[in-house]
Amino acid sequence: MPVITIDLGTMANKEKKGELVQALTEAASTVTQIPAEKFIVFIKEMDRDNIGVGGKLLSDTIK
Amino acid sequence: MPVITIDLGTMANKEKKGELVQALTEAASTVTQIPAEKFIVFIKEMDRDNIGVGGKLLSDTIK
Amino acid sequence: MPVITIDLGTMANKEKKGELVQALTEAASTVTQIPAEKFIVFIKEMDRDNIGVGGKLLSDTIK
Amino acid sequence: MPVITIDLGTMANKEKKGELVQALTEAASTVTQIPAEKFIVFIKEMDRDNIGVGGKLLSDTIK
Amino acid sequence: MPVITIDLGTMANKEKKGELVQALTEAASTVTQIPAEKFIVFIKEMDRDNIGVGGKLLSDTIK
Amino acid sequence: MPVITIDLGTMANKEKKGELVQALTEAASTVTQIPAEKFIVFIKEMDRDNIGVGGKLLSDTIK
Numbered sequence: 001m002p003v004i005t006i007d008l009g010t011m012a013n014k015e016k017k018g019e020l021v022q023a024l025t026e027a028a029s030t031v032t033q034i035p036a037e038k039f040i041v042f043i044k045e046m047d048r049d050n051i052g053v054g055g056k057l058l059s060d061t062i063k
Numbered sequence: 064m065p066v067i068t069i070d071l072g073t074m075a076n077k078e079k080k081g082e083l084v085q086a087l088t089e090a091a092s093t094v095t096q097i098p099a100e101k102f103i104v105f106i107k108e109m110d111r112d113n114i115g116v117g118g119k120l121l122s123d124t125i126k
Numbered sequence: 127m128p129v130i131t132i133d134l135g136t137m138a139n140k141e142k143k144g145e146l147v148q149a150l151t152e153a154a155s156t157v158t159q160i161p162a163e164k165f166i167v168f169i170k171e172m173d174r175d176n177i178g179v180g181g182k183l184l185s186d187t188i189k
Numbered sequence: 190m191p192v193i194t195i196d197l198g199t200m201a202n203k204e205k206k207g208e209l210v211q212a213l214t215e216a217a218s219t220v221t222q223i224p225a226e227k228f229i230v231f232i233k234e235m236d237r238d239n240i241g242v243g244g245k246l247l248s249d250t251i252k
Numbered sequence: 253m254p255v256i257t258i259d260l261g262t263m264a265n266k267e268k269k270g271e272l273v274q275a276l277t278e279a280a281s282t283v284t285q286i287p288a289e290k291f292i293v294f295i296k297e298m299d300r301d302n303i304g305v306g307g308k309l310l311s312d313t314i315k
Numbered sequence: 316m317p318v319i320t321i322d323l324g325t326m327a328n329k330e331k332k333g334e335l336v337q338a339l340t341e342a343a344s345t346v347t348q349i350p351a352e353k354f355i356v357f358i359k360e361m362d363r364d365n366i367g368v369g370g371k372l373l374s375d376t377i378k
Contacts (some may be wrong), residue, residue, distance in 0.1 A: 001166055001323070001325035001326075001366060001368050001373065002321060002324075003129055003166065003168075003321070003322045003323075003338070004319065004320070004321045004322075005319070005320045005321075005322075006317060006318070006319050006320075006343060007231055007317065007318045007319075008316070008317035008318075008347070008349075009316075009317075011347070012124070012250075014112045014120070014122070014207070015112060016347070017112050017120060018119070018120050018123065018234055018347060019346045020342075020343065020347065021115030021119065021120055022115075022118045022119070022120060023342035023343065023345065023346050024115075024319070024339060024342050024343060025115060025117070025118035026118065027335075027338035027339050027341070027342035028064065028321060028335065029118075029333060029337060030336065030338065031334045031335045031338050032323070032331070032335065034323075036117055036118045037116075037117035037118075037324075038117075039115070039116075039117065039118065039347045040115065040116055040127055040129065040166070041115030041116075041367070042070055042109060042114060042115075042129075043109075043112075043113040043114075043115075043344065044109075044113070046231060046232075046233075049092070049203045049206050049232075050206060050222040050231065050233070051229070051230070051231060051232075051316060052211075052213075052214060052228070052229065052230030052231075052232075052235065052316050053068065053228075053229055053230075054208030054214070054226035054227075054228065054346070055206070055210060055211045055214035055215060055225045055226075055228065056210065056212055057203070057206060057207045058316065059203070060207065061234075064134070064135075064147075064177060064179050064292055065134035065135075065185070066131060066133045066134075066135065066145045066292065066294075067130065067131070067132045067133075067150070068129060068130070068132075068133075069129070069130050069131075069154060070128065070129045070130075071127070071128035071129075071158070071160075072127075072128075074158070074178050076236045077244040077246070078249070079157060079158070080238050080239060080246060081245070081246045081249065082157045082234065083137065083153075083154065083157045083158065084241030084244060084245065084246055085241075085244045085245070086153035086154065086156065086157050087130070087150060087154060087241075088241060088243070088244035089152035089231055089244065090146075090147050090149035090150050090152070091146065091149065091150060091154070092244075093147065093149065093151050094142060094145045094146045095134070095142070097134075099241075099243055099244045100242075100243035100244075102241070102242075102243065102244065103240070103292070104236075104237060104238060104240070104241030104242075104253065105196055105239065105241075105255075106235075106240075106241075107235075107239070108239065112129060114127060116263055121127065122289055123162070129313060133294055136289045140364045140372070140374070143263030143364050143365060144371070144372045144375065147367030147370060147371065147372055148367075148370045148371070150367075151322060151367060151369070151370035152370065155370075162369055162370045163368075163369035163370075164317075164369075165367070165368075165369065165370065166366070166367065166368055167364065167366070167367030167368075168322055168361060168362075168366060168367075169361075169364075169365040169367075170289075170365070171365065172294060172296075175269050175295075176255070176269060176294065176295040176296070176297065177292070177293070177294060177295075178273030178276075178277060178291070178292065178295075179289075179291075179292055179293075180272075180288055180289035180290075181273060181274045181277035181288045181289075181291065182270070182274070182276065182292065183266070183270045183283075184271065185266070185272055185294075186270065190260070190261075190303060190305050190310065190355055191258060191259065191260035191261075192256045192258070192259045192260075192355065192357075193256065193257070193258045193259075193276070194256070194258075194259075194319055195255070195256045195257075195280060196254065196255045196256075196257075197253070197254035197255075197284070197286075198253075198254075200284070205283060205284070207300070208283045209279075209283045210278065212279035212280065212282065212283050213256070213276060213279050213280060215279070216272075216275035216276050216278070217258060217276060218301060219275065220268060220271045220275050221263070221268070221272065223260075225283035229316055229318065229355070231318075232274045235267065240253060242253050243285065247253065251289065259357055275320065296355060298358075298359075300359065301329045301332050301358075302332060302358040302359070302360065303355070303356070303357060303358075304336030304337075304339075304340060304355065304356030304357075304358075305352075305354075305355070305356075306340070306351055306352035306353075306354065307336060307337045307340035307344075307351045307352075307354065308333070308336065308337070309329070309332060309333045309336055310338055311329070312333065
């Protein structure tokens with residue numbers, strides 16, 4: 001039942017997403033002792049135009 | 064003012080989204096006695112590559 | 127796997143929360159044809175001091 | 190570290206998003222006295238087919 | 253209808269929360285040209301034990 | 316800048332929260348190659364009365 005949501009910029013490919021889901025699930029399952037199959041992970045990708053850090057768009061600060 | 068957010072895979076079409084918004088709003092309004100017009104619903108669709116269940120991508124487990 | 131989150135003010139009691147969870151799950155399951163047991167619901171209660179509508183705190187507008 | 194997330198319909202252009210990120214960051218920094226560079230802003234745009242108000246899709250109520 | 257959510261540590265008092273709700277609403281309304289009364293703000297306070305920055309708990313890094 | 320949010324039941328103690336923040340940060344940093352110090356983690360604990368699985372409250376299904 002625990003739900004892990006990660007908000008970040010766009011990811012490279014499906015393979016990396018698979019690795020991320022697995023790594024986050026294993027990390028949380030190990031610490032909480034909640035079985036891995038109970039975990040849900042949402043990868044919420046955003047365009048750099050939609051992310052602000054320190055008041056500036058990420059697309060203006062990372063070239 | 065209550066906000067209902069549903070995170071799920073991609074939905075079939077606009078008609079189904081309309082039904083979902085109506086059904087969730089009516090269900091919550093009936094139980095909470097808060098008038099239906101106060102409710103906001105966000106349908107957050109995600110690709111199956113962006114959803115993990117039990118450490119695996121949904122796109123790898125549901126064909 | 128779908129996750130329904132409802133953000134609202136504090137609720138009356140556990141019984142009402144049970145009704146809300148059941149009603150939201152049934153509503154969404156019926157429309158999406160996804161089995162009820164796949165659904166997770168999070169009830170996120172907030173104090174009226176922590177909710178703003180139209181620029182004012184709910185605790186200042188609802189007596 | 191504070192994270193501001195704004196859920197809304199699709200925005201006009203990148204320039205407006207830059208203004209929104211700056212305005213939200215400055216507003217929150219001024220009130221909380223937390224330095225602006227600590228703030229993260231996520232602009233979560235949604236299609237009007239994915240937003241419900243009062244039980245109806247926004248795409249059906251706003252022409 | 254736009255919903256602004258701010259996730260941060262515990263705030264000082266109700267008065268500051270009122271200022272924050274007003275400031276965020278005005279900032280977003282001015283930029284988007286959406287009337288202020290349409291905006292909802294959620295202030296999601298968290299204990300420093302529940303916030304991690306750079307892999308460490310905020311309660312261990314800020315004395 | 317990436318933000319990891321974990322929604323789950325109440326956790327045992329601060330020490331476990333520290334382990335969880337560290338484990339999630341390291342897991343995500345390793346896969347994404349984004350430096351650990353850029354990551355924010357929010358632990359969102361909820362009472363079992365506020366969590367529904369399969370239409371039932373967790374407090375009614377887990378004794």
